[in-house]
Amino acid sequence: MADGPLIVQSDRTVLLEVAHPDAEAARHELAVFAELERAPEHIHTYRITRLGLWNARAAGHTAEGMLETLDRFTRFPVPPSVATDLRETVGRYGRLTIERGEEGELLLRSTDRAVLAEVSRNKRIQNLLIGHPDPDTHVIDAWARGQIKQELLKIGWPAEDLAGYTPGTPHEIALAEDGWSLRPYQEQAVDTFSADGSGVVVLPCGAGKTLVGAGAMAATKTTTLILVTNTVSARQWRDELLARTTLTEDEIGEYSGQVKEIKPVTIATYQILTSKRKGQYAHLDVLDALDWGLILYDEVHLLPAPVFKLTADLQARRRLGLTATLVREDGREGDVFSLIGPKRFDAPWKEIEQQGYISPAACYEVRIDLPASERLEYAAAADDQRYRIAATAPAKIDAAREIIARHGDEQILVIGQYLDQLQELSDALGAPQITGATPVDEREELFQAFREGTERILVVSKVANFSVDLPEASVAIQVSGSFGSRQEEAQRLGRLLRPKRSDHTASFYTLIARDTVDQEFAQNRQRFLAEQGYSYTILDTEDIAA
Known part of the structure; x- marks a missing residue:
């Protein structure tokens, strides 16, 4: 502790001395739950944010593990207020859950009745609740699964969504067996996503995010809608799926400005989803064209704002976001967390580089x-x-x-x-x-x-x-x-x-x-x-x- 590379301050900022011999190890572990704010030559400034802590918790990290990182690398003792606040913030994740009732209704539950009472009195949340069958449970309006998660996050009580997902129309998809296999970190990303059913996988460019998508498709074996940035990307996804899976050309459709195909696996561009005709979104029917069991969002950090509203209505579908960074220039990281899902897996660039994969x-x-x-x-x-x-x-x-x-x-x-x-x-x-x-x-x-x-x-x-x-x-x-x-x-x-x-x-x-x-x-x-x-x-x- 006497000579570590970090200084943890009571305002939840963390200073990293770049030239310190332990700086690289500290940065690697700190990046799990803290956001880099400034990076001049000698001292980098990180901030511990609520969303960063909740993303880390959703990815399997504990409050004690995060505090152990700070204690191990800090030069001075971690301020008690920071340790207390970190534990309490992490502890908020999962205190509220969204579940399915016996009749298929959506339920908001908590073992902490005070928390449930607090959120149910919020005016923006109150309008989304339609029943209160017992002291630990409220019934959520059927359409409001996405919106209530957004509103709960805004008031500092992120709900863990355990309500499950529609299976969609089954469709046989397997990875091709022709001398290749998923890398260990890709397998881990697929397994982690499959266990949860929604969320974001963060991998550097070149680390094979498309293959993680293919692995998720093979794991779920259902009709899949893939949303991508542009037509060139759509065709690269198609080529990769043809090469890496058992899918054939007849099973993969392109839905873009040039082609309008609906097939068991359909690749649509963000532009076509957000294009309007006479003031109305003209192509939203693609979202309901088939009983999709999985929706993939490529480059989720570039997801256009209107697609968030559309995604709020797709909460019963499994959703996987793929990206190299959760940073959004519009500040809507909270909407990614609420509507696509929290971060489920990430692997830093340098770690994958050291393994020889990039x-x-x-x-x-x-x-x-x-x-x-x-x-x-x-x-x-x-x-x-x-x-x-x-x-x-x-x-x-x-x-x-x-x-x-x-x-x-x-x-x-x-x-x-x-x-x-x-x-x-x-x-x-x-x-x-x-x-x-x-x-x-x-x-x-x-x-x-x-x-x-x-x-x-x-x-x-x-x-x-x-x-x-x-x-x-x-x-x-x-x-x-x-x-x-x-x-x-x-x-x-x-x-x-x-x-x-x-x-x-x-x-x-x-x-x-x-x-x-x-x-x-x-x-x-x-x-x-x-x-x-x-x-x-x-x-x-x-x-x-x-």
């Missing part, structure tokens, strides 16, 4: 100086224009060239946010570009050419952030992004982490205009990398030219 990665921040004329333009610009000026600095093109020259035989993604910048990069580097305007067929041809090595460099917009399988990409050059998005950082680094035939270590470069909002946003994006155990090396343009 590639190691080195991260670099390259700081670029704006010339005097651009500095003046930046200084005179309105606040909402400054990021674009800094992010699209022409000097970044020269820096990208220098980095490409350093990695002469590697496959490289140049990633940006602004279309005019991407066009300039494409012209300057002589490399094809892929944006949202690129037809799906053309995108797939270019991605395939990149996989085969006939195209070594691709200039891509955010369409390549997620669900694009490019395993031989070993270098990413990020020239601009969505302000300070940690989600995006996760996806972009994830492009490089898939295991490679080559022996290249992945290199992730972010080009930053020094002393601008570009640099400020970069600090926020780095938080995700720090959460996963990665650190940045800061370089100047002279360093990459060396």
Whole structure:
């Protein structure tokens, strides 16, 4: 305790000394239940939140185990108020349960009558209750299973949902037996989900989240609706399911802007679910088209807000969310917890990397100086224009060239946010570009050419952030992004982490205009990398030219 890397403070913040020899071990265990708030070079700041504690409890961690972590790594004694608050907060999870009665009715139960009385008097919850058959039980209106979980979470009493799930229409699905098998952590994720029936599995990009989905389908053997980010992702899911399971092409349907098929396994895009016609959601019938027994949410951190409302009505279906990060830029992590389910399983990037299942990665921040004329333009610009000026600095093109020259035989993604910048990069580097305007067929041809090595460099917009399988990409050059998005950082680094035939270590470069909002946003994006155990090396343009 005398010389640990942590300082636990009474406001539930935890400071981590990055240079301490035990910092990596402490960070690994702390990340189970605490959220990283700031990650400058020397001291990282974590906060112990209620939602983080409840997610950890749902994943099987105990209050005593969390306190043991703090006690083992702290430099000073853990404040008694923090220990008491942590125990009490963790103890709230499961005090309320949602169960099925003998007649199939939904029941809200608790062995703590004071807690039950407290929540039942809340006006927003009171309207969802339609009976009080005994002192330990209230009857929930049949339609309100999702909404009552949301409302209970808001007032600090998360309910454990034990009401079970409809089996759906049985459909035989098995994993193909052709010389491959689920990795141990994938099997553990499937087993954990299968025991609970709803929740989120957190795995890094490249660690095989799709295979966890396939494993869950094989375990439940029922009609399945898979919700994905875009059409390219839908087709990659289809190809992976055809390769890894006993499903045939006749059993897998695509429901997107281009194709409208309903089959025992249907892959639908978030865009089609949230598209409107005359003010109404036009394609919600896909949610009721079959008696789905399982709904998979790919990249659940990107789930559009309207889908939460739709999901509130799907609580009787088994639900599995797959993601590399539970961080949502809109702050709706609580809705993921309530409506998809709590975190059931996660495996840190570094742990899987050490097991050899994903590639190691080195991260670099390259700081670029704006010339005097651009500095003046930046200084005179309105606040909402400054990021674009800094992010699209022409000097970044020269820096990208220098980095490409350093990695002469590697496959490289140049990633940006602004279309005019991407066009300039494409012209300057002589490399094809892929944006949202690129037809799906053309995108797939270019991605395939990149996989085969006939195209070594691709200039891509955010369409390549997620669900694009490019395993031989070993270098990413990020020239601009969505302000300070940690989600995006996760996806972009994830492009490089898939295991490679080559022996290249992945290199992730972010080009930053020094002393601008570009640099400020970069600090926020780095938080995700720090959460996963990665650190940045800061370089100047002279360093990459060396």
